[in-house]
Amino acid sequence: MGLVLAAAAAGLVLGDTWLWVAAEWVPPAYAEFSTRDAFDTPATVALLVAALVKAALLWLILRTPAPGPLDHRAKALRRLLYLAVAYALVLWYPIGLLPDAVDAAFQLALWASIDVLYLLVIRWRSRMLRAVAGAVFAVELAGLADGLLDEFDLPELGSIDVLRPVLMLGGVAATIITVVGQRRDGRWSRGTQIAGWSSVGVYVLVIPLNVLLGEISSGSLVMSVVTDAMVLVGTVWIAATARELPTGDHPADPRPVRRVIRVAVAAVAVLPVVALIHPERTPHLTYTGWSPGCYVRPSFGDLKPSERDEAFLCRARSTDGGVPPMFPDDLSDQEILAYGRTLCRTKDREEQEAILARAGSARPGWGADPWDLVYVCPEIVGAVHPELLRSSAETEAANAAYIAEKNAECRDPWPRTKGVVQATARYFLFADGDHGYLVHDPEDESADGAMEQAIDELYDDSSLIGVAGSAVLVGHVEDVIDLCLTVKAFRTAPPQRTAGWDQVTEVPVVSRSGLLTVPEMGEGEVGAGAPMPNLAVTGKGRYRLRVYVRVGDAGEEHLVVVFPGASRKRLKLKR
Incomplete structure (x- = not known):
């Protein structure tokens, strides 16, 4: 025991390597990695205390066996x-x-x-x-x-x-x-x-x-x-x-x-x-934007109360997309949570910017979004945005109900003329405007560059229809975020029936795989609110596509009629 303590005392004089050897009982060669940098005060104290404790334990180990x-x-x-x-x-x-x-x-x-x-x-x-x-x-x-x-x-x-x-x-x-x-x-x-x-x-x-x-x-x-x-x-x-x-x-x-x-x-x-035990100001970084639990971002309603602080910390330190985090790295978890709850009580964006600037944020001008703050103050954010309190299942059910309601508002403009296949649904566009919707062959691999051509043709023609091989891009007349769309497919050309419509245009389209359809809306995307049928009812080949457009009390309505036809002419049946 005395030798161990003497070795520790000698280590203070001879240097960090010998102090490490005396306290850790390893050969000098094993100490090189741990002693590359000079020991700070806590490490030196820990080594001396460890030498004292280990000397006492060694004395207990080396006691003679009982007779x-x-x-x-x-x-x-x-x-x-x-x-x-x-x-x-x-x-x-x-x-x-x-x-x-x-x-x-x-x-x-x-x-x-x-x-x-x-x-x-x-x-x-x-x-x-x-x-x-x-x-x-x-x-x-x-x-x-x-x-x-x-x-x-x-x-x-x-x-x-x-x-x-x-x-x-x-x-x-x-x-x-x-x-x-x-x-x-x-x-x-x-x-x-x-x-x-x-x-x-x-x-x-x-x-x-x-x-x-x-x-x-x-x-x-x-x-x-x-x-x-x-x-x-x-x-x-x-x-x-x-x-x-x-x-x-x-x-x-x-x-x-x-x-x-x-x-x-x-x-x-x-x-x-x-x-x-760390000083009060030492950052306690439990969760960062790169923590495993931060890759999945559950809805508020899917989390237990004990998990909500973690979700906010993940978002506050996130660098997704290369953007700077909401708070700097040297802030502890406790400080970030406190700032988050303070942001919840702000009255306007300017007050949020001042708080973020005081916290040292690299992007104070962005403020804080309610879908982030809901995790630290659901009672405040939920009063204004109750939809943010939902679970993923509740959100999915609410979206499905909204889509079903919107679909029910649309009516078939040709109820007595039944197509081989047909469907009526609401078509949802981007909220800030969109070119329109596609009627295309989704299996045609050669149509990758056809979209740009269709967009150019869309704005060159007053009928707002762009055609490029197996893709037809149909624009909208008004600045809308959705419209009512009915599609019908026939084996022969139906009557024109242009009365009651503002525009009627007929264009050629080809199906190289035997498919022609309208994209259905996916999660967070544009598209039809219900499954759309295959309009290429006779398989591969050339078709004619007739588009009816009108704007009335029900909003903007479109009727798309598809039937076989070899003509490549564009016909404006009604302007």
């Missing part, structure tokens, strides 16, 4: 436990120089032998408890065997995402069941049992921090030092288990030993808390 008779099984168990202690302290270095498969095989053989002897040596005083211990040990050994299979590139025991948490918990359960067996046996002192329970506590801290959150492996140097000291508690327990193996009653622990154990346990409990 007393041992049978051959207990002798074998003691030797194997001390071998495990030696591996944790020293042997890991030379074994680590060998291939990883050697280390994995050594660990499997060592702990398989220890677990078998645990079952034979510990007086469990219950067959059921012994059976449970056997099952738990089997899960622990399965984890070691899975690692060995991985080293040899052999098929593993199962999916890593499913198996890994089970095997980790199996190791924790093995420690718990062994401590329970020690208590029922009666040979092991209270200090040894406390060390066992403390090692369980270390697992409970390390597993979520390192495996689930990645905080230890990718976190600060201080956290790595603290974790290394905490893990040594398990070695203390293994050494104490080996030391107190003799049969018969074990004398009570001397008072100084219990005091040292209490100090060590307190240090293990307090050091992680100290390392995790």
